[in-house]
Amino acid sequence: MKKEKGKIKKIAINTGGGDAPGLNAVIHAVVISALNRSWECVGIRDGYNGLFLPENYPKGGLIELTREKVENITSLGGTILGTTNRGNPFKYPMKSVNGQIVEIDRSDEIMTAFKRNQIDALVAIGGDGSLSMANNFAQKGLRVVGVPKTIDNDLDETVATFGFDTAISFATNCIDRLHPTAQAHSRVMVVEVMGRYAGWIALECGIASSADVILIPEIPYDIKKVAEFLTEVTFKKQNYAIVVVAEGAKPKGGDVSVVEKEMGKAERLGGISDIVAHQLQKLVEKETRSTVLGHLLRGGSPTTFDRLLSLRFGAAAVRALEEGQSGIMVALDPPTVNYVPLEKVTNRMKVVPTECDIMWTARDLGICFGD
Numbered sequence: 001m002k003k004e005k006g007k008i009k010k011i012a013i014n015t016g017g018g019d020a021p022g023l024n025a026v027i028h029a030v031v032i033s034a035l036n037r038s039w040e041c042v043g044i045r046d047g048y049n050g051l052f053l054p055e056n057y058p059k060g061g062l063i064e065l066t067r068e069k070v071e072n073i074t075s076l077g078g079t080i081l082g083t084t085n086r087g088n089p090f091k092y093p094m095k096s097v098n099g100q101i102v103e104i105d106r107s108d109e110i111m112t113a114f115k116r117n118q119i120d121a122l123v124a125i126g127g128d129g130s131l132s133m134a135n136n137f138a139q140k141g142l143r144v145v146g147v148p149k150t151i152d153n154d155l156d157e158t159v160a161t162f163g164f165d166t167a168i169s170f171a172t173n174c175i176d177r178l179h180p181t182a183q184a185h186s187r188v189m190v191v192e193v194m195g196r197y198a199g200w201i202a203l204e205c206g207i208a209s210s211a212d213v214i215l216i217p218e219i220p221y222d223i224k225k226v227a228e229f230l231t232e233v234t235f236k237k238q239n240y241a242i243v244v245v246a247e248g249a250k251p252k253g254g255d256v257s258v259v260e261k262e263m264g265k266a267e268r269l270g271g272i273s274d275i276v277a278h279q280l281q282k283l284v285e286k287e288t289r290s291t292v293l294g295h296l297l298r299g300g301s302p303t304t305f306d307r308l309l310s311l312r313f314g315a316a317a318v319r320a321l322e323e324g325q326s327g328i329m330v331a332l333d334p335p336t337v338n339y340v341p342l343e344k345v346t347n348r349m350k351v352v353p354t355e356c357d358i359m360w361t362a363r364d365l366g367i368c369f370g371d
């Protein structure tokens with residue numbers, strides 16, 4: 001961890017990657033904590049785009065963040081700054097002379113823009129992609145503190161990321177609503193939830209909502225085993241079934257279901273619930289239906305847990321900057337919030353361990369994973 005000297009007068013905040021409930025609460029805490037130290041505070045629009053392409057923003061690529069601007073935003077979903085999951089300044093997609101798309105390092109332009117705007121430090125709020133950019137900027141000499149955000153809960157070195165609790169609480173409510181309709185029609189309801197290559201969302205909302213089957217990326221499934229379980233176990237005790245499937249789940253020996261893959265963007269997952277529902281309909285004597293919760297999991301007001309975590313993270317990020325920290329991420333380490341080097345967090349994913357209390361709980365409750 002690097003200690004940076006020099007008094008801070010002005011900081012910037014940006015939000016990158018997919019939005020998550022709690023972003024505005026972090027912004028609120030950073031701004032209020034910074035203003036209370038007499039620091040100026042600006043927000044960068046849409047990741048780094050406000051610095052990169054200020055001409056695209058009629059009111060400017062930077063927003064002055066005053067007390068009034070952040071009043072009453074703690075409970076709001078989304079982000080008042082806007083976000084993007086494209087346009088990584090270190091791998092910026094551009095058309096070459098022969099018309100091909102190539103990735104170019106344009107990070108120096110951002111460094112210059114920080115200097116031009118007299119910004120002394122950055123609080124970068126984001127998931128693995130944004131935190132890895134933050135780490136790269138820290139290596140280039142920018143004072144940076146990262147704040148871990150993601151509904152997927154797949155970031156390492158922190159016990160929790162904000163956004164996850166809101167996502168699983170909402171998903172649990174939705175699945176609770178599927179039970180009666182599934183029962184009324186004697187159907188198998190297959191519910192797809194987000195989470196990328198980690199099964200945390202599916203696992204936790206699946207257990208909490210009494211799913212019969214949970215399919216997660218960490219345990220490739222055998223559809224015949226799922227069908228056998230439904231016929232031999234589930235339908236012996238009830239006339240319907242709930243199958244929760246993570247968007248990143250894949251069959252044994254098969255691959256994830258991808259909607260699209262574009263240069264400069266992570267591959268977009270989706271469609272697995274339709275596949276599973278069609279296959280199950282042929283294997284079990286029941287009608288099946290699929291439901292994709294998708295982006296609904298990212299909306300809405302953050303739960304109390306997520307709000308508090310976001311506020312704690314935001315305030316801790318400002319304390320870290322004041323202490324001269326840089327190149328670190330604030331991380332939940334109960335009962336406190338700690339600092340961990342950004343390089344320890346980037347390029348690794350926290351996936352569900354196949355042997356852990358929560359998995360044993362699911363198995364003890366008789367939930368099938370298709371293995």
Ligand code: F6P
Nearest residue numbers: 018085150151152194195196269
């Ligand atoms: O990382 C958050 C997340 O919501 C993932 O769960 C999902 O795979 C992805 O973002 C969806 O991204 P987009 O908003 O680009 O569709």
